[in-house]
Amino acid sequence: MPVYALVDVNSFYASAERLFRPDLVGRPVVVLSNNDGCIVARSAEAKALGVPMGEPYFRVRDCLRAAGAAVFSSNYALYADLSSRVMRTLEALAPAVEIYSIDEAFLDLTGLDTLTDTERFGQEVRARIRGDVGLPVCVGIGPTKTLAKLANHAAKQDPERHGVACLRDPAARARALRATPVNAVWGVGQRLADRLAELGVHTAEDLANLSPRRIRQHFPVTLARTAEELRGCACHDLESEPAPRQQIVCSRTFGTPVRDEPALREAVADYAVRAAERLRETGQHAAALSVFLRTDPHRTAEPQHMPTATRRLTIATDDTRDLLAVALRIAEELWRPGHAYIKAGVMLGELQAPGISGDLFADDAARARSADLMQAVDAINRRHGRAAVTYGVQRRGRAEWRMRRDYLSPAYTTRWTDLPVVG
DNA sequence: TCTGGGGTCCTAGGACCC
């Protein structure tokens, strides 16, 4: 029987901020989304204040201030660096690791025979990550990924478990299923939970007991698999090789609404350049590009416009200049005067390995020059910062559309000048 | 009173995840 573990950093972003600010231990800490819009991470103290996940910041600002909470803008450079340290530690501890998200990984523990071994392993993972990286994690263990997830949830809920829960034992599993509301099951969101409630399904146990036929009468096949996994039959394998990306999206809400075309072009250009950089990191080429614009749906009195348009490229490419030209052409077509846009985005699709869309007239020499140029630009920007080499339309001014990050912490681990000083 | 049927491909929209 397979054994999976799910390791997950507790309140990752909040814990990351606190790592370099020991003065914040015991104080509520929250981290905001891009543009300082919503709450995306809360320390245990902040959760205890009743601050909901995803809540717009302005609604809880007063409450947080009164409680003496520390508030941070998202510092992705810091989180990405700490994440890779956590993952490297896990890779040293387990034979196979699937990096599931920035703060979570599945481990394949098949071969750890006894239940005592499994518990001990969970505690060792906690101790190692605490010691090597300094972050708190919880470990959930079970015969399927869905049960490992559920175990992780149980470990977080119940302090008695000291951060590790193992559901290999059938009796322990039955107790955990009974105690878990169905919307806390991996793959069951609020929509499905509401519809399940109409059938009298309220807990993970209820879902596990629902017959596959009954599920398929009302729900998609994904839910049938979830129920199967809750019963202990694995439908999802560990995927240690990441699947090739299918699309790349770069979009942002603007710091302030954009009403003029030059500012919009500048923003779209910036997103296209970043999307192209990320495309080259994957080693793929894109054969389709979409641009979308959005006005603010919350301002119902203002005219709304949420267009999107897609172009197929005759030749798949990873050259920023090609992608930028297409993106700007689409943006120009979409833009309508008299609207206050609050968001735009560039999406690359039909990603594929380079050179598979054979074009009879492709100029190999030109392609090679393009690859050399892109490589050079990427190398310079990696070394000297993203704004070292830019394209004319990006302008890099202090444009009003750039996002707000009023509470940004230093780049403690990725910039020499921000290195914390001890003593 | 009237109807073909089955396969494939594409797209949009909805649901989920962190």
Place this chain on the structure above:
DNA sequence: TCTGGGGTCCTAGGACCC
């Protein structure tokens, strides 16, 4: 005044084909 960003998968429905 202030409401994130980046992904995946599934399904239904339409177009098209034989």
